[in-house]
Amino acid sequence: MTSTSSSDRIEIDVEINGRRRAVVVNARDTLADHLRNDQKLTGTKLGCEQGVCGACTILMDGAAVRSCLTLAAQGDGRSIRTVEDLSEGSSLSPLQEAFKKHHALQCGFCTAGFLMSATELLESNPSPTRDEVVEALSGNFCRCTGYQTIVAAVLDASEQIGNANG
């Protein structure tokens, strides 16, 4: 039997926004810490750091997860997508355009989390009902907008994407 030992520094092989990276992370670091501090991908925000607010939501193998409740070490072998992956250069994605059009943000702190939760929804269910949008976004807090404009933006984005795909 091979024996696995524990360490406070962990080697991982992780794909982040399409690029594979072999890195060494601290055992105590969350994936959010790693993305922000080591990868300098500061689009992902850290709010409560205990899984309540949803600001740190990212996609792991296509599923929306809280990066403050995932260890960096648990990213080994996984594919991560952050908000930086949504736009191409300076051209916003249809979802981002819809957020802009509907004023779905004010201070912007929660926005990356909402965008990633909505991205998971639209990729798995391209034509969600209003109730499905509300349910999918229920794990994200926004203290500025009152949510209605965010829901409107996601519904509009689903129409835009549907039209673009003919």
Next chain:
Amino acid sequence: MKLPAINYASPSSMEEACDLLSTDEDSKIIAGGQSLLPVMAMRLAQPSVLIDLAKIPGLDAIEESGNYMRLGPMATHTSILSSPVISKNLPLMSAAGKYIAHRQIRNRGTLGGSLAHGDAAGEWPLVLLALDGLVEVQSVRGKRTIEADDLFVGPYMTSLAADEIITDVWIPFRPRAWGYGEFARRAGDYGLANIAVVLPTEDTGTSGARITVGGSVGKIQRVTAAEDVLNGSEVSPELAKQAAEAGASELSYISDMHGSAEFRRGLVQELLRRTIVEAGERI
């Protein structure tokens, strides 16, 4: 807060995981981490080593095996909720699982983690107890089976020994009428009261009613006084009311900033009544 300093290990077999867990009494298993990591961030727990089960193959199974569903401890809430065999054989699980937190938590959180954590407001402990399930556990000392009736012993307390790991969860399926009720002030919050009701039907054979309660009562438990009222009688709205009254009187309630004991007693009684009626309509 940032997590406390820890070591991390990612064994590739259950034997290795058991070895690691037995060599350091302050080590802890991490499954999905959706309860453990917040507790660590609040510095209520500081394990020396986190032993991750993610790299051990085969722990996320969801399959029929004889008259049981066999579920692996690493099956996520999302995978259970999207499983056609679960919705066919154990619709109570599908109904209850929808109440677990939010999508992002359900994508990471696991069945085994929820059972081992033993939160009184947890949906899976409540359902496992109502459906008369059992868990198989392993340690360096060997394997054993724990019936759900013996698993949940108190708030965040199970009968798992510190060196034991849940390897399989078995839930029998047979025709049973069921109901599920949960009340929270906001969708996705921990339930102030959770109720699961399982009633025998003509085809079920031997077993009697199994009614479980969580949330307001501090630990997952059966409501035997309510079961006694229902056993041997045909469920009617009047009988449901009597059972709910008997059940609610039998329990003792916590009182905190989220609700007084009196409020919680009223909540549990009404939720019991409604959930028994719901299950009765499925007979």
